[in-house]
Amino acid sequence: MVRPMTFAAFVSISVLGSAFAEEPVGLDPYAPYPLAQITDDIRYPAAQPPQGTVSRHGEIEYLAKNVFGTHWYISANDAVWHLVTAGDPDDETILFVHGHPDTWWSWHEVMALLADDFYVVAVDTLGYGQSDKRLELDLSYAGVAEGLEALMDRLGIGTFNLVGHDRGAVIGDHLVARESMGGRILAYLRMQQSADQPHGLPRPAHEEMASAEFHANENVIYGMFESDYYSVDMPQSHRDRAHWEYFFPGTAEAAAAQFSHAGFDKELEFRLAEVFPRMTMPVIFMQGAHDPGQRPEEYWRTAQVVPNGKVQIVDANHFIQAEKPKIVADAARDLFD
Template sequence: MTVDFAHTYTDPPQRFSAELSGGGAAQDLFQRVGTLLGELPEPGPVRTDTDGEREQLGDTTVVHRFVKAPGDSETVTWHYVEAGDPSAPTVVFLHGVPDSWWQWHYALELLSDRYHCVAVDLKGYGQSDKRTGDYRQRGVAGQLQALLDTIGIAEFALVTHDRGTPPGDHVVAMLGDRVTGYARGQQHLWHLHPSLHPQQQLFTSADAPTLLGDARRFVASAYTWLAARPVAASDLLRTIEEFSHPGIAAAVPRYFHSSSFRQEWIDRRAELIRSWTAPVLILQGAQDPMQPHEFYTDPDVVEMLPTGSDVHLFDTGHFWPFEAPHESVDVIRAFLDSVTR
């Protein structure tokens, strides 16, 4: 096929007009957030882990790791959680906003019987480094490569969600010969429209650190707005706790000041997508109010991806790792089994 690199926006389907126009929908969202906040207990104290500390997830023991790797200010301190036999095939997980490694705890628990699972707190989140520096998606991808090199991960599959996906796109382009498969989750790909990323304005506003600093309300708002199915209160509470670490409210907006949804979109169209060589599994929640499923099931999109690529739609909103945890793990496991060498 001939790929058209003219950067033309795609209009959202008509059903999105109410969601995008605000009005009654915005008032309903405000009321639902208030209801959720009234139902949620107060989160526990912010958990601070140490290198080598163990945590039990059901029958699975995971280990917290802290590693300094080359990057900003000479090094970046990364926090990640691993499970499974290090000699097994490795799968790396990158979370989105407002999440942390905890977004993947079901996968760590259920996939570590066969895979070496590594769930990273992205820079600026959780217990990873939050100092100033390079927060461009390409720059963070380079720092992630330095982390993988430092901890001895050569070949791996990558699983991403939401804002973990833009640096993931660069990682897969940069390290093509080391990536066995890319399960690319819940982020704009080929089609885009400015109305579908209103959070860019929020994260670049002067009020952003204040809004993100109220982790309980911010997490409740994000999940109320974008989830279509119930999420366990225990997952919401741990998400709030992990988003409450000092420095997150100032660090996360740096990603949005360093780039834009448009620039990421242009990078994908002009460079990144055609650089991917491993099979790509597009993972999307069919009911996400900001990401029309038609944008991802477009046959031309699948055709431009590497051989063996596919799309899976969950009957969920944005947060399918928590809205449909067991289906999510089953789909990821089947994909990993198909690409493991």
Template sequence: MRHDTTAHPYTPPPPRIRDGLNEAAVRLAGVDASVAALPDIPPRAPDADGDEEKLGAVTVTHRFADAPGDGGTVRWHYVECGPADAPVVVFLHGVPDSWWQWHHALEALGSDHRCLAVDLKGYGQSEKGTGDFRQEGVAVQLEALLDQLGTERFSLVTHDRGTPVGDHLVARLGDRVLRYGRGQQHLWHLHPDLHPQEAMFVSPDAPGMLADARRFVVTAYTLLTEHGVGASDLVRTVQEFGHEGISAAVPRYFHSSSFRQEWIERRTRLVPRWRCPVLLLQGADDPLQPREFYTDPEVLAQLPPGSGVHLFDSGHFWPFEAPDETATVLRNFLTHP
């Protein structure tokens, strides 16, 4: 499809990004060895409502809820922890992740925050049937879940492909969202060279590639990280991405919109409706999301008062690459004026 780029011109990536993109082939050459180095990964049995799991000194409880959506209900899986009367923080993950992406943050914040880490529709143990997989549609359904749970006011923290859903949620809910930790996704600047994964996710081969959860997870983490991610985190990520139905469900998001469409929606109708402080959370060395695109004063000028940017000393997957830094940055953002 040919796009008219005169109204919304693309931003050329900085020259250093070209070097990073050229390194992808070198990194891919190491995937086979990384896949082989992982221990055996048996399927993980589904959780039941009320099952508990220890994260250090914090206990999370697995929950399932049927909330309005798709002409009937959508079944959501999420974990919760923390005091019932504490400030609420909602976490949304990206690809190829699940609520587990936030387990370090839950352990750090769960003693004095009410944390809800959701498996997005199509991922983990949440709903995977056909239906509305537009980013806005999923945001509406997630709003229905939060309403059902009595979550009136909350802060939101997102990563990667959970962020487009978060963008719509923040635009819809106004003052209900207190703070938005917006993680690792294109915002004001874009260039087609920086989202090559779109073609992969809409290809007929996508379900087959995603079905090999072990290889897909290792490939994503090999290409986009700068620091090592522990084998235990990779194993659990593979298990959570290996639940039945994910390989067919996740591509529906990409067939329902495009990176360009999301970008134009942000610039024209979403960002102007954001009301809370926004902290842009980006890995300084993500090869597909140049840090210069987020530190640009033009970008920060579009955001509400009190907004800012934090660059992690990491690649794309900072919740695993830099867990201590993540915990410190989130705590400061959520608790300090």
């Protein structure tokens, strides 16, 4: 893959202490990359990036609102993970886990809103973005959750707050259900994934999504922005960046392999038996009121099933963190504070 134009000449390390008004003048925050500069603070040991990736270990990228993130490649549980961090590592950590068809970048504005008070960590889950996509890895949701636990160990992070969206919430559920994780998740913001009731209609066709051809469709990202699952008209540069982040080599095959493990009824049974009994931490179940594929009634008894749970129906569609990042950031701050 050819590395896209960078803006290394635009800024030096010294600019990190300067104050931009809102966005740096003349900088498109959605273009890969808004910034390319290697940090002097190489905090984590580098792993060899997976084939076909373009970020560099320690590379700085402008996120939003005067906040810069740093790209890392870290080996954990026999896989290489790509992640982006921002904020002070001495602050309490928030781990962001994206869904489908998303990457770490879906969180960039939420990260910027929270980095003043939290150490924010957004991963590309295995099979997506610039993380490992080898099909011999355990790409099931349980396998990805096991890898995330190992990744947090490698980062030296003991306890943390968790935010999961869509399929990322399924991965988050598996993380909650791991006995070895007892006490490590301080609070959980769980977004856009059915709770104590079956997923309503229409349901995404997981059988079709177990095919690599489905994910290789060049219109999968652009079609998402134009579908009923979005209620905000995103700039074209935003769409292009989301498309670019998703279509790294191997994503279609890895995503298909992961969806071969998916099943709404099986996941409901798992939540009721294994996840909810271990949800002893405070939990917010966030649901967009205008999501055509999920209904508020899927959370009908959630607050009773999860004693520390709260259902929050918000004025948004499915991709809340991209449409209205402040809603997510405010909910996270209230919950985690």
